[in-house]
Amino acid sequence: MSEQEKNASQEEKTGLPEVDQVGKNSVANEGVDKRQAEKKLDKDQDDSPKENKKEPSSEQVSNVDPKPTPKGPQPSVTGKSKPAATPRPRSKPKEEKEPLPPSPEEPILNQYVKIIREKIGNEAVEEFFINRANDHLPTLIIKKEAWEQVAKLARDHPDFSFNYMQSCSGVDYETHMEVVIHLCSLRRRKRVCFRVRTDRDRAKVPSLSHIWEAANWNEREIYDLLGIQFENHPKLERILMPDHWVGHPLRKDYVPLDKEV
Amino acid sequence: MLRTEEMILNVGPQHPSTHGVLRLVVKIDGEVIQEAEPVIGYLHRGTEKLAEDLTYTQIIPYTDRMDYLSAMTNNYAICHATEKLMGIEIPERAEFLRVIVMELNRVASHLVWLGTALLDIGAMSPFLYCFRDREKILDLFNELCGARITYNYMRVGGVKWDAPIGWLDKIKNFVEYMREKMKEYHGLIMGNEIFLQRTKGIGIVSHETALSYGLSGANLRCTGVKWDLRKHQPYSIYDRFKFEVPVGTRGDLYDKYVCRMQEINEALQIVDQAVEQFPEGGAIMAKVPRVLRVPEGEVYVGIESPRGELGCHIVSKGKDKPWRLKFRRPSFYNLQILPTMLKGQNIANLVAILGGIDIVLGEVDG
Numbered sequence: 025m026s027e028q029e030k031n032a033s034q035e036e037k038t039g040l041p042e043v044d045q046v047g048k049n050s051v052a053n054e055g056v057d058k059r060q061a062e063k064k065l066d067k068d069q070d071d072s073p074k075e076n077k078k079e080p081s082s083e084q085v086s087n088v089d090p091k092p093t094p095k096g097p098q099p100s101v102t103g104k105s106k107p108a109a110t111p112r113p114r115s116k117p118k119e120e121k122e123p124l125p126p127s128p129e130e131p132i133l134n135q136y137v138k139i140i141r142e143k144i145g146n147e148a149v150e151e152f153f154i155n156r157a158n159d160h161l162p163t164l165i166i167k168k169e170a171w172e173q174v175a176k177l178a179r180d181h182p183d184f185s186f187n188y189m190q191s192c193s194g195v196d197y198e199t200h201m202e203v204v205i206h207l208c209s210l211r212r213r214k215r216v217c218f219r220v221r222t223d224r225d226r227a228k229v230p231s232l233s234h235i236w237e238a239a240n241w242n243e244r245e246i247y248d249l250l251g252i253q254f255e256n257h258p259k260l261e262r263i264l265m266p267d268h269w270v271g272h273p274l275r276k277d278y279v280p281l282d283k284e285v
Numbered sequence: 286m287l288r289t290e291e292m293i294l295n296v297g298p299q300h301p302s303t304h305g306v307l308r309l310v311v312k313i314d315g316e317v318i319q320e321a322e323p324v325i326g327y328l329h330r331g332t333e334k335l336a337e338d339l340t341y342t343q344i345i346p347y348t349d350r351m352d353y354l355s356a357m358t359n360n361y362a363i364c365h366a367t368e369k370l371m372g373i374e375i376p377e378r379a380e381f382l383r384v385i386v387m388e389l390n391r392v393a394s395h396l397v398w399l400g401t402a403l404l405d406i407g408a409m410s411p412f413l414y415c416f417r418d419r420e421k422i423l424d425l426f427n428e429l430c431g432a433r434i435t436y437n438y439m440r441v442g443g444v445k446w447d448a449p450i451g452w453l454d455k456i457k458n459f460v461e462y463m464r465e466k467m468k469e470y471h472g473l474i475m476g477n478e479i480f481l482q483r484t485k486g487i488g489i490v491s492h493e494t495a496l497s498y499g500l501s502g503a504n505l506r507c508t509g510v511k512w513d514l515r516k517h518q519p520y521s522i523y524d525r526f527k528f529e530v531p532v533g534t535r536g537d538l539y540d541k542y543v544c545r546m547q548e549i550n551e552a553l554q555i556v557d558q559a560v561e562q563f564p565e566g567g568a569i570m571a572k573v574p575r576v577l578r579v580p581e582g583e584v585y586v587g588i589e590s591p592r593g594e595l596g597c598h599i600v601s602k603g604k605d606k607p608w609r610l611k612f613r614r615p616s617f618y619n620l621q622i623l624p625t626m627l628k629g630q631n632i633a634n635l636v637a638i639l640g641g642i643d644i645v646l647g648e649v650d651g
Contacts (some may be wrong), residue, residue, distance in 0.1 A: 094560045157370050158584040190587055191596045195610035204598070206585045208514055210496070219587065238499030241621045249333070264326040264650060273334050274609075 127154040133162040136216065139183055140164070144173050155217065162218040170232040171220045178207060178218070179235055185209045186216060189236040194246035196276045201227045201252055205239075222252065232255040249274040289315035294632075296329050302405050302636040305646025307620075309639075313632055321627040321635075323620055328650040336610040341441055341577045344610065349435035351614065352648040354397050357383075357390040357426075358590040360439040362612070365520060366597035367441045367577065378567040379443035385456065386426065386438060386557045386596045387460045388552040392463065393422040394591035395549050398643045402472070402542075405640035406483045418466055418517050421459055428452060441577055453560050459551050460560075467550060474542075484538035488626050488638040491536065498625075499618045501593025503544040504642060508536035514589040526558045540643040545643075548591075560612065578605050585613075592616050592643055599617035616648040 094214060120138065127133075140148050148170035155161040168172045178184045186207035195202045204219045222229050231254035233240040243254045244263040251272035254260055271278050296302075296309040310360070312320040332351060336344045341363070345488035361383060368375065375383075423433040430438040430446050438445055474480055478549030490500070492508040505512055513530040515523040531547035533540025581603040586597040596613025598650040619642050626638050 137641070155583060157372070157580075157582045158586075159369075161585070163583075187496050191585055191598055192612040193598050193609075193613075195600050195609045204583075206596070206598070210510065210517075213517060215518075223487065236499065237494075237497045238618055238621070241617065245617075262326075264329040266326070273331060274337075 091254075098106060124156075127156060127160045129154055129160040129162050132213060132214070133164075135183065136162060136164065139181060140166075140170075140174055140177065143177055143181075144170050148174060150221075158217075159214055159215075161209065161217050165219045165221065168220055168222055168229060172232065172235075174218065175205075175232045175235050178216070182226070184216075185211055187211075189238040189242075190215070192232075192239055192242035192246070194250040194252050194274070196250055196274060198224075198276050200224055201250065203229050203246065205232070227252040228255060229253070230255045231260075233257055246271065287479045288326075296635070298324075302639065304401060304644060305648075305649075307639075307644070307646055307649070309623075309635070311627070311632070311635065316632045317525035318627045318630050318632060318635065321624045323623055325620070325646075325649050328646050330651070333610055333612065336376050336607060338606065340605050341579065341607070344607075345439065346435065346437045348612075349437055350647060351612065351651065352394075352590060352592065352595070352616070352645045353434055354645055355387075355390040355394040355591045356434065356436050357386045357438060358588060358595055360436065361387055361521075362586065362588050362590075362595050362597040363380050364441050365588060366584050366586045367579060370579050370582055370599060370601060371441070371573075371577070373442050373571050373573060375571055376441055376568045377564045377638045378447075379569045379571075381559050381563050382444050382448060382569065382590045383439060384521055384523070384526075385556055385563075386429070386436075388559070389422050389456070389459075391426065391552045391591045392549050392556075395545050395552075396422075396449055398540075398545060398591075398640075399470070402637075402640035402643070403480070405636045406480065408474075408477070408480065411470065414466075414470065415573075418463060421462075423457060425452070425459065440570065443568070443572035445569075447569050453563060456556060456560055458594070460557050464550070465551055467546070467553075471546060481539070483634075483637055484542060484641075486535070487538045487634055488630070488641055489535060489537045490622065490626060494622070494625065495536065498622045500622060501618065502589070502591065502643075503616050504593065504619050504622075505546065506531065507540035507544045509534055514587055514594055518587065520586065520588055523555075526555045526560070528552075528555050538637060541641045541643075562611065576605050578603060579607070587613065588612050590615060591617060592645065592648070612651060614648045614651060616642075616644040616646075617651070620644050620649055 044086045070148065133152060137149050138153050148167055149164055150167055151165040153163055155163045186209045188208045188210055190206040190208045192203070192205045195204060201222050201224055203217050203222070204217065206215065206217050208215050220229055227250070229252055231243055233243060233254075234256070239256065241263060243257055244260060246252050247254060247257075247260055248262045248265050249272055261267070265273065273280075289313060293311055294311045296311060298306040298308040308324040309548050310322045310324060310329070311318055330350070332347050333400070335347060339347070344363055345360055348363050349356040352359050396415040396419045400412035403411045426436060427433050428449055429452060430436050432438075490504075490508055492510050495505050495508045495510065501512070509532055511532050512531050515528075516530055528551045529547070531544045531551065533544050579599070579601040581601055583598075583600050585596060585598045587594045589595075593615030594613060595615055598609075598611040598613065599607050600609040602608045623639065623642065627635060630638065
């Protein structure tokens with residue numbers, strides 16, 4: 025029995041997990057390793073010319089970050105289902121280089137991209153990847169100019185038929201803003217995530233409220249809390265905060281009036 | 286033809302029929318509603334903003350206060366999303382405890398709806414019966430986790446408290462008791478001509494409209510769309526239980542009532558099965574580090590709360606606090622359709638329709 029296995033069995037007895045450095049690292053690094061491997065996969069299959077390569081994305085930022093790279097547990101799909109904090113014996117370093125098996129959603133994602141590129145244009149899709157942590161959710165980053173068209177296509181095209189908007193949220197990444205929509209097709213029982221990027225200073229995205237009514241209040245909420253403007257929105261006013269409020273609270277540069285609160 | 290004049294009527298924000306602090310600006314012509322506009326935000330506490338300065342475990346009590354009628358499902362949403370991003374598997378026993386409390390909470394929440402919605406249309410006694418029975422569930426929760434409304438029961442990786450000795454037997458007795466009571470209530474309400482007159486054919490929504498507005502829960506299912514996340518995008522251990530997804534046909538208030546009543550019965554059935562299959566021993570917490578550093582990434586999970594799809598969208602940058610946390614709050618989506626539903630209706634139907642949607646203002650305002 026190795027040192028760590030002893031540790032693990034001890035934890036079982038006491039029921040209280042010990043916070044050891046190995047446990048922590050394994051949690052953090054598993055995710056990073058997976059993502060990097062995934063990124064590689066995506067790059068392999070994505071051979072079309074990409075635009076806005078220099079625009080820093082959350083993934084790219086993470087790659088630049090000088091992170092300590094102790095070898096955590098090998099990244100694999102099966103590893104995901106096990107308790108993340110379990111320290112594994114390090115006697116099998118060879119398995120670490122095993123590439124990730126292709127995601128079952130890969131062909132579906134490629135088909136989505138193909139349809140969008142055929143119908144709207146080659147540059148409509150900026151990036152696309154499978155979000156493995158989230159049940160292999162196909163994720164597409166759409167160009168702002170094509171946002172409305174892609175949304176319409178996603179609702180009406182029989183190969184998409186995403187007739188239900190699950191969620192619509194805005195994220196402030198400090199370098200840029202993002203609007204994220206999660207769509208669902210009740211008929212096909214498939215989900216997809218579309219994201220669109222916009223500048224922070226003059227954040228503006230076309231409104232989707234005429235495509236899904238559900239977007240109406242959601243976009244108002246995003247405008248209210250993050251200050252992203254939605255073009256052609258029927259009533260872009262504050263919804264949760266009082267009308268006279270100054271600033272947009274969920275922006276990362278927001279300064280609260282009363283710091284004590 | 287009597288000449289009438291348009292008038293602006295203000296309803297709320299302090300009005301018992303608005304179930305909290307909702308304000309409605311209604312334009313009426315005589316007794317017919319021309320336009321209605323909900324004004325929300327009176328209960329906005331900025332949960333999403335607060336969450337950015339809190340660790341994942343610290344966020345859980347805040348979720349209790351969103352949908353305060355079913356805090357267990359709220360707890361579950363945040364825990365489930367975090368677990369998904371971290372790749373934690375939950376011990377069997379914890380999963381069963383979670384399902385039992387979530388389904389009991391669904392029953393409790395629907396009982397509050399039943400009582401208050403009927404109170405809105407003038408029936409006083411069901412309110413008292415429903416609250417009496419809900420109290421029994423709250424007592425069971427009190428015994429389990431020491432709180433009646435804001436439980437703070439779940440943790441990332443499992444649940445905080447194990448079932449006390451004899452608790453499961455009490456649940457079993459309650460399910461038995463509640464089944465009998467449901468028959469009684471059904472008979473009591475269905476035989477009431479006033480109730481039928483006030484609900485049949487009122488507040489009709491087509492399924493296309495319902496889908497476009499992103500309605501969920503009984504509000505969607507009453508229009509005939511069979512969509513329940515427990516069945517169609519299974520999470521936790523719901524795929525192990527047998528239960529039906531009740532749907533309506535017309536999408537009126539009466540169908541909403543029937544759907545919710547059947548949902549109580551189905552929830553009781555799930556609880557029954559969960560108690561039957563409850564594992565003997567085992568841990569209630571997975572092994573998780575004391576400081577939860579969620580790996581960088583993004584996750585969205587949707588679960589079926591009593592009011593519909595409760596989603597949790599986390600963007601993590603690998604810190605112990607979320608970069609962005611967003612809740613897809615079902616009441617917020619469900620309330621949006623209110624102006625469409627009210628248009629052309631008689632003013633007396635306003636509270637009936639609003640009561641039928643089943644909103645919780647704490648959730649609408651976040």
